Amino acid sequence: MTKQATSIQLVLEPADNTRLVNLCGQLDEHLRLIERRLAVQIANRGNQFKVTGKPDDRDAAIAVLESLYEESEHTALDPQRVHLFLQESGIEAQIKSEALSKEDLSQSGKLFPSDVSVLAGRSLIKARGKNQQDYLTRVLQHDINFGIGPAGTGKTFLAVACAVQALERDQVRRIILTRPAVEAGENLGFLPGDLSQKIDPYLRPLYDALYEMMGFEKVSKLIERNVIEVAPLAFMRGRSLNESFIILDEAQNTTAEQMKMFLTRIGFGSTTIVTGDVTQIDLPGGRMSGLKHALKVLSKVKGISFTHFNSKDVVRHALVQHIVDAYESYEDKTSAKPVRRTKKKVSR
Secondary structure, three states: OOOOOEEEEEEOOOOOHHHHHHHHOHHHHHHHHHHHHHOOEEEEEOOEEEEEEOHHHHHHHHHHHHHHHHHOOOOOOOHHHHHHHHHHHOHHHHHHOOOOOHHHHHHHOOOOOOOOEEEEOOEEEEOOOHHHHHHHHHHHHOOEEEEEOOOOOOHHHHHHHHHHHHHHOOOOOEEEEEOOOOOOOOOOOOOOOOHHHHHHHHHHHHHHHHHHHHOHHHHHHHHHOOOEEEOOHHHOOOOOEOOEEEEEOOHHHOEHHHHHHHHOOEOOOOEEEEEEOOOOOOOHHHOOEHHHHHHHHOOOOOOEEEEEOOHHHOOOOHHHHHHHHHHHHHHHHHHHOOOOOOOOOOOO
16 A cells, blocks of 8 residues: 655744755755655654655655764765765665664764774775775784775775875875776777886776875875886786785786785785676676686685675765665576577488
8 A cells, every 4th residue: 555645843942944955955955855755745844844745755755864964063965975874874875665663763873983984194084884884994903805896885095095194194104006907898009118007097986086185196105116106917927915005906807826926925914905897897808807706716715804795885976776676686586597598400
C-alpha cells in the first residue's frame, strides 16, 4: 500500500534570523536541495517550517533541518556542505531500504564526528564518513594499506594527505608516487619529452592534491631535490625503498606480477598505500588485475589493512553517486543473465 503524503509543522528554536538565512541559503537553495534529494516539499515563514511528503521522507527531512540548524550556529553552510551532510548521514539509502527507525533518524541527524583528521601542509583535512575515518586510522597503524572503491571517494586525496603529513613530521625522508602507465581505453601513441614528462599526465591527480596542500612552488622545489619522486612502476624493480611514503595509484591496472614486484620493494620505516577501483580495469586482453589478485592472496596477511569504499562515500557532485550505483546495478543484472547456448548441428 502506497503511503500518502502528509504535512507536519516544525519550529526551529531559538529564532535567529542570521542562522535561518545560513540554513536556507541564497534564494532558499539549501531547502531546494533537501527537497530534491528527499522527495519532500518545504515551506517556511521565519523559524516555522512546513514539511510535506511521505512519512519516512518527511521525518528524514525534519531530522536534516534540525541538525543543519544546529550546525548553522558555528558553521557557514553552502550547497556542498549540505550535499556532504546528506551523503555522510546515509539517510537517503536508509529511506530507500525502508529500514529507517527513530534511532536511525536521531543518528542521521548528526554529522559524523570529525576527530580523525590529517594536517597536510596548509590544510587540515578531516575524514568524511566512517570509511574515510577507518582508512586514515588504519594508515597510521599499518605499513601496507589498500584503499579500494569507486571514483570520488577520496581514497587518493587522503593517501597524499597522509604522505604530506608524514614528510612534514620527519617520519619519512621522501614521498614516492607511482602509477601504471595504462591508457583508459585509448591509445595515445608517442608522447614527447623525457621520462618524467611522459609519465606526468598519468600522475596528474596526485600532483593536483600535492599542489592544493603544499602550494606549487614548494612541491616544485621538493621534486627538484628528489624529496618527492615520480617513479614509473615498470622501473621499480630491484629497488629497496626505506624511510619512504609510497603511493601506488590506479592499482587495478597493474598485473599480478607487477603488484608482487611493487609490494616486495617496501623497506624499513616505509608506509605504502595502494589505491584502485576494480570496476575500472583498462588492462588489455582481459588480463587479471594485480589489485584483484592481491585482495585474494593477501586478505589474511597480518599487518596489511584493507578499506573498501562504496557509492555512499562519494564526495563529488551528487550525481556521481547515482552514476556509480547505476553502473553497478547494470553490471549485476548483465552478469546474472543466463548465457544461451546453441546446439551445434551435426552433419551426417
